[in-house]
Amino acid sequence: MAVELRSKTPVDHEPEYALQLAGVTKTFSGFFALKDVSLTVRPGEIQAIIGPNGAGKSTLFASVAAEIAVDGGSVAILGHATSKKDPSSLVQLGLSRAFQVARIYPSMTVFENIMIAVLGIERLRPTSLGRRVGTFFAPRRLLSARVVQAATETGLEDVLSYRAGAISHGDKKRLELAMALCMEPKVLLLDEPTAGMSPEETESTVALLKKLHNDRRLTMLITEHDLSVVYALSDRIAVLNRGAIIANGLPDEIRRNSEVARVYMGGGGVKS
Incomplete structure (x- = not known):
């Protein structure tokens, strides 16, 4: 199916x-x-x-x-x-929103920040099926692909493994934008x-x-x-x-x- x-x-x-x-x-x-x-x-x-x-x-x-x-x-x-x-x-x-001061998780990686946004929207979708990821149901590979897609759209694909608190100010704003885009x-x-x-x-x-x-x-x-x-x-x-x-x-x-x-x-x- x-x-x-x-x-x-x-x-x-x-x-x-x-x-x-x-x-x-x-x-x-x-x-x-x-x-x-x-x-x-x-x-x-x-x-x-x-x-x-x-x-x-x-x-x-x-x-x-x-x-x-x-x-x-x-x-x-x-x-x-x-x-x-x-x-x-x-x-x-x-509706999605990005703030004047980027609301990100500085101790987590860029990838993890975007994944949180992906999981957040999945939580609002009761019909999602597939492998269990935490408290959510969705194929892990598809979730990861959506993280990479959002990072690529916003020019963050080269810093996915970086700690979010260590990237530049401009990239922090892009990261919050990537997280907002995950909400489609x-x-x-x-x-x-x-x-x-x-x-x-x-x-x-x-x-x-x-x-x-x-x-x-x-x-x-x-x-x-x-x-x-x-x-x-x-x-x-x-x-x-x-x-x-x-x-x-x-x-x-x-x-x-x-x-x-x-x-x-x-x-x-x-x-x-």
Whole structure:
């Protein structure tokens, strides 16, 4: 009998929006971190979220990932409302996330880190069959092949045996990306994907994300302080200020927007 390891929650047809926020509001001690935020992202688009420090970007990401509950409005991933779901349920729907500071296991090897992600998604698949691996059922050779595939996609194939804490900063970010890809996402959240990188690492990461987007037809939601990265990657850019979206449009429209220039760059223009 053939073993199917790549099953997901079935979707009858592709929804119009991969991600949809409608009137999302979140307060902390009476302070509006998000205020009536509405945003739609179509399948396969790369949407950037930018804004000054404290604008609400991190709260927006946490709301999308169901890490915090919103006080008002709604969030939907691939047509599924997420208000009563936890983060693991969103993985089953097709959402993965990479953080500003890479969340890896530094004392374990690169291979072991990616294998943890592979086993994690297998745990969410009750129909997986095959040889028992820990508390999971799956053919060991297929699990290992998926680790190597994710490492190869992200340029880590030569450091699989290295301890994760010993690899470069850029490779740590790639490792977390490889772990996210093992979840077989349709929507990928990227929080500061080039933070702390050298110019060479940044250029390489932008090229990698473009390739992954094209090869996997990923929908991406990114937040990033480096505007050259934002303009290089994004189909659309939304600008947050004091918890509200003040502009959302094509990169050239954001460059020319006088209100964005005023609040985001002190009137100096929004340049790459």
